[in-house]
Amino acid sequence: MSRIEYSKKVMEHFTNPRNVGTVDDADGIGTVGNPVCGDMMEISLKVEDGRIEDIKFRTFGCASAIATTSMLTEIIKGKTIEEAENISWDDVVKSLDGLPPVKVHCSHLAIDGLRKALYEYYRKRQIYRPDLIPKDEESHHESSPECE
């Protein structure tokens, strides 16, 4: 059985994750599941003047999910909503000096959680942004913004 090698940055974020928890009085909370492994992610965020003022996460995910989401929260804090929408899993993986190929799907959990939280942020403001819903959840939300 081969051993998975992680970068120093992945190990550092896994052993000392940033921004763990739930943002008080969040403007958007995104909860998603990973269709590959069944793990879960919750991301909550607070927006002030169009910028992500605070962001936190909780996960039932693996070391890669914890490390990628920890890194994602550091990248996202202080960014505008538009900048946050355009962050990709590839940006986060590069910031961690890479992930083993079998673990790349774990970084999708972080991005899907962020996009779902942004979707909820817009939905609270009566703005429907189906483009922010993770693909595997689209069928549950495509009918209307009120659909829960």
Ligand code: FES
């Ligand atoms: S194995 Fe499930 S998130 Fe990594």
